[in-house]
Amino acid sequence: MAAALAVAQVRHDRTTNRRTELSNTARIKIQETLKITVTQTVKWRRDRPERILLKVPPAAMVGEAAQLAISQAVSRAWDDHFTVTAARITSGRIVLHRSEPETEKKPTDLDRIKDRSRTVAEQVLGRDARVDQYHTGDDGQTLDSFTIHHGHGAKLASKSVQLKATRIISSMLPGAWRTAFDLEHDTITVSRRPPLPTMVPRPVAMPAPGTPEWDLIPQAVDEDGIVCSWDISGVMAHQLKAGRTRTGKTVSLLGDAVEGARRGYRIFVLDPKRTEFLGLRTWPNVQLVATKVPDQVALVHYLWSLMEERYRRIEEEGASEADFERIMVLVDEYRQFYGNAKSWWTSVKASGMPAQCPVFDWIGSLLRMAGACRIHVILGTQRPDADVVGGEIRDNFSSRAALGPLSPEGARMMFDSEQIGTNIPLGRRGRGTWVGLDGAPKEVQYYYTPDPRKALSPEDRALLDQLRPDTITWPRQTITWPGDDQLDTIADDFPKRPSDDWLRIIGSDLTDSTTQDRNTDEDLHAELSNQDPEATLAEDLDQAYTPPEWIDPTALEPGMILLLDQTWVTITEAATDPIDADQTLIDYTSPDGQDATISIGAAETITIRRLT
The missing domain is CATH 3.30.980 (Threonyl-tRNA Synthetase; Chain A, domain 2)
Structure with missing residues (x-):
């Protein structure tokens, strides 16, 4: 012890x-x-x-x-x-x-993007801006939306200012974002943009005949999955559809024809490139695909005359608009048609005949008046230049659609804004811009419709089988020309006799075809059928853009594409950095649709390409 x-x-x-x-x-x-x-x-x-x-x-x-x-x-x-x-x-x-030391809490991705949202709000709308109402996704860690409160309602009333603010906000935040401006309460709701699909097959379900939906022609889907439709029976009687080569414009036009044919409309096509719509020549209810200039001019004259006859019946016989069948007219590559017709007119015109081919007056008349008697025009063009598609003609297109990126000038002519549609990603077939009756532009994915002539895969063939009309309401037609012995009688209607070629146009008519149409000669058909339907991005660039050139960042303009880390990106805006005048701030959209901003020294040299 x-x-x-x-x-x-x-x-x-x-x-x-x-x-x-x-x-x-x-x-x-x-x-x-x-x-x-x-x-x-x-x-x-x-x-x-x-x-x-x-x-x-x-x-x-x-x-x-x-x-x-x-x-x-x-x-x-x-x-x-x-x-x-x-x-x-x-x-x-x-x-x-x-005591146990407090471990420093590391910020999460959600914390960082919340902090960033407050910084962005203050930089864009001033230091008095505040952010609240954060909403996250199902995982609780992904920010889906937030609300900015500000005091600048008057400054944000302009649509162009709203577009610019939206681009700045989206480019300063990771990912892609959209905005909803509430000018009454001085708030902006910023929400994450859902990704658009890269390809959407044309829907096969049909509305019931006689319902309001029957005359809604499906065009595209937006990022919320909402169908964007052309209301052919309302004020959107005609449509202007712009898009450069290999953007999907022709595919969309094919879809419009297929939709009209399913509804029993009479379908007519003007194909100045001669090979784009060969697959429609045997499609039910497509009555005529005109590929040669005389045929095209004669077809426009027929449609103009039919419009005049319908108006006569309404005025003199008391007919109702509902008594007439709907007609859909596709005019693709209008600039090409314009040039072809002008050149052809020089070889046809005789002394005393108009300086300009009357076909352009007929088209203008159709756009002004034909919608009221159920004749509807879709005009496709690579760009609606003022010298070809004048302002008075453009004003008759209440429905406007664009595929692929637009240049600032093209955007202004299409949508009265130099910003709408300029940031569409490169190489995304069918990706474009839609503006409906509400006037709000949307980035959309247009429906994919296989070309009946080129459909090779089982999926494409199955889709076409489902889209094909069950019954043929309107037979194929051909243009019949008056004989030489009839020309004198036709000439009696003119104060001075025009050329015989023009008399044949005036005396032409459409009759039901009794022979099987041939798409084209066998060699050309085989050659086109063997072409690869998918073009490379390099081919798309060469088609739509000038060769590469080297410029200073200060010379950048929206719509140009910039070579950044071996990738071509689309410029949406470029301006001098307000903090550092030696830097240029560049907003751009990547090929996958992501918006971003970079800063490049004004003294550097960059590689760009311009829209042709």
Whole structure:
């Protein structure tokens, strides 16, 4: 027993000596750090100090940072973590307890994007802007939307200003974003844009005849999966569809013809390139695909005459518009048709005939008047240049659609804005812009309709089988020309006899075809059928853009494409950095549809291409 007590005493003495030594060492370190005299009383728990009572000069405890400095000095001296739990300044007494150090909370991706949203709001709308109403996805970690409160409703009333603000906000945040402006309450709801599909087959389901949906021609789907339709029976009687080569414009036009044919419309096509719509020549209810200039001019004359006859019946016979069958007229590559017709007219025109081919007056008349008597025109063009598609003609197209990226000038002519449609990603067939009756532009994916002539895959053939009309309402037709013995009679209607070629146009008519149409000669048909339907991105670039050139960043314009890290991106805006005048801020859209911003030194040289 005595031996055990002796051993315990030895252990106690050792512990006491060690604690005293540690305490003295720590006290000296505290004094050296704080440069004051310190007395220290330590309460231990096993081998670690649990509570420390310090007595310091009262003056050393004055000031907001004094206690923090003392706790830091004690923590370093003891190589542990201590916090102040009690202090009496007048007596210079301070109590510290050992505590577990607080682990610094690392910000999550959600925290970072929330912080970024507040920064963006302040930079775009001023320091008084505030952000709230954060909503996350099902995982609780992905920010889906937030609301910005501001006081700049008057400045944001302009649609162009809203578009610019939206682009800046989207480019400054990771991912793709859209906005909803509430000018009444001075708020902007910013929400993440759902990704658009890269290809959407044309839907096969049909509305019931006689319903309001019957005359809605499906065009595309937006990022919310909502179908964008052309209301052919309302004020959107005609459609202007723009798109450069290999953007999907012709595919969309094919789809319009197929939709009209399913509904029992009479379908007529003007194909200036002669090979784009060969697959429709044998499609049910497509009555004529005109590929040669005389045929095309004669077809337009027939349609104009039919419109005049319908108006006569309404005026003189009391007919109703509902008495007439709907007619859909597709005019593709209007610039090509315009040039072909002008050239042809020089070889046809005789003395005393108009300087300009009357076919353009007929087309203008159709656009102004034909919609009211159920004749509807879809005019396709690579770009609606003013010298070809004048302002008066453009104003008759209430429905406007664009495929692929537009140049700022093309965007202005299509949508009265130099920004709408300029940031469509390169190489995305069928991706484009749609503006409905509400006037709000949308980035959409246009429906894919296989070309009946080129459909090779089982999926394409199956889709065409489902889209094919069950019954043929309208037979194929051909143009019949008057004989030479009839020309004199036709010429009696003119004060001065025109050329015989023009008399044949005026005297032509459409009659039901009794022979099987041939798409084209066998060699050309085989050659076209063997072409690869998918063109490479390089071919698309060469078709739509000028060769690469090198410029200063300050010369960048929206609609150009910029070579960035071996990838061509579409420029949406470029401006001098307001913070650093030697830098150019460049907003761009990548091929996968992501918006971003980079800063490039104004003295650098960059590689760009321009829309042709």
